[in-house]
Amino acid sequence: MSEDDKALALKIKKLIIGRLKLEIEPEEIEDDQPLFGEGLGLDSIDALELVLGLEQEFAVKIEDEEVGVKAFASIDALVTFVKEKGLQTA
Amino acid sequence: MSAAAATGLDEILAILPHRSPFLMVDRVIERRQGHSCLALKRVTFGDPGIRTGDGDRLPELSPFFLVEAMSQTAALAAAQPPPETGRPRVGFLAAIKDFHTERQAVPGDTLEIRAEVVGHFGGLVKVMGTVEVDGERIGKAELILSVPREVGDV
Numbered sequence: 001m002s003e004d005d006k007a008l009a010l011k012i013k014k015l016i017i018g019r020l021k022l023e024i025e026p027e028e029i030e031d032d033q034p035l036f037g038e039g040l041g042l043d044s045i046d047a048l049e050l051v052l053g054l055e056q057e058f059a060v061k062i063e064d065e066e067v068g069v070k071a072f073a074s075i076d077a078l079v080t081f082v083k084e085k086g087l088q089t090a
Numbered sequence: 091m092s093a094a095a096a097t098g099l100d101e102i103l104a105i106l107p108h109r110s111p112f113l114m115v116d117r118v119i120e121r122r123q124g125h126s127c128l129a130l131k132r133v134t135f136g137d138p139g140i141r142t143g144d145g146d147r148l149p150e151l152s153p154f155f156l157v158e159a160m161s162q163t164a165a166l167a168a169a170q171p172p173p174e175t176g177r178p179r180v181g182f183l184a185a186i187k188d189f190h191t192e193r194q195a196v197p198g199d200t201l202e203i204r205a206e207v208v209g210h211f212g213g214l215v216k217v218m219g220t221v222e223v224d225g226e227r228i229g230k231a232e233l234i235l236s237v238p239r240e241v242g243d244v
Contacts, residue, residue, distance in 0.1 A: 044212055045185050045234050051211040065212045 001031070001079075009079050011057075019053040020046050031075045039074075047072060054078075060085045097121045097166070105169050105178050106162055111138045114159035115203070118166060124207060127167035131159050131201040140197065150194035156201075156229040157186055160219030164205040164233045168215045181237030184214060189231040199223045205233075213238060 001009070013026035016035075020042070033039045036047070050072070051062045060082055062068045071081040097105075097118035106113065120128040133140075139155030141147075165180040172178045195201060201221050208216040215237050221229040 044214060048209070048211045048214045048216055048234065052209045052216060055209070062211065068212065 001076075005079050005083075008082060009075050012075060012078050012082065015053050015057055016040075016050065019049050029075060031079075033074060035072050035074060035078075042072075054082070058082050102166070105166055105180060107177065107180070108162060111136070112158070114155060114162050115166065121166055123167075123169065123171070125167065126207065127163050127203075127205045129159075129163045129166065129203045129205075131203060133195050133197050133199045133201065135197045137197075148196065150196050151199075153189075153191045153194065153229070156191060156195065156221050157189060157231055157233075159201055159203050160205060160221060160229070160231055161186075161233055161235075163203040164207075164217035164219055164235060167205040167207055168210075168217060168235050168237055170237060179238050181215070181235045183233065184236040185234035187232040187234070189229070191229040192226070193228050195221070195223060195228060210237075 009031055010026055013029050016022065016029070017024060017026065029040060036042045042050075047068060051068065054060050054062065062071055071078055099117075102113075102115055102118060103109075106115065108114070114131050115129045116132055117130045118127060119130060120126070133151050135149065137151060137155065139152040139158075140149050141152055142149050161183045168181065170179045201223060204220045204222075206218045208218055210216070213236055215235045217233045217235060219231045219233050220227055
């Protein structure tokens with residue numbers, strides 16, 4: 001992971017923690033850790049909050065659940081998704 | 091209906107399944123389907139949510155009914171057109187986040203209830219709700235509705 005990717009991953013982790021009011025530090029989220037279910041334990045309501053947060057912070061739109069499943073697989077997947085689709089405004 | 095427009099009582103009753111005494115919307119001033127709704131509710135002594143005074147306390151509306159009023163207004167904002175037959179899809183309240191009240195509503199207050207759709211994903215819709223009385227905000231909440239979506243929804 002390049003330095004730019006690491007910086008983006010940190011921004012995304014801070015976004016997740018801030019939007020979902022999680023009481024953890026960014027370092028506690030592994031880059032390859034699943035965000036939903038057994039991983040970070042997020043649910044469908046958290047997914048809605050993240051979709052809105054990513055749209056606001058990075059100008060990326062997650063159109064449907066099919067795209068969401070891929071993008072939300074992990075922090076690594078989100079970094080790739082934002083790099084491909086987004087304009088980094090944050 | 092996509093443009094802002096007043097909604098008649100018949101349309102409120104057609105969209106919301108709630109009925110007296112739990113229908114918490116008396117009038118819709120403005121409604122943009124899929125986007126927003128501004129509704130009014132006059133609080134009376136006869137409302138089921140009125141907590142009668144004990145000791146020095148005066149009757150007041152239980153804050154749970156402020157949430158209910160915002161939720162019903164949110165449903166009017168987020169409701170999708172009806173399928174070929176049947177009632178429009180208003181969905182269900184899935185979550186309440188960050189509910190705050192500044193003061194309790196009392197009989198005689200007219201609640202101005204606003205609901206703004208923030209966004210949606212995967213059948214869930216986030217709506218910001220506020221309640222004002224005489225221009226003063228007395229409550230707000232983030233509401234998550236579960237509304238079944240279909241191809242072609244706005």
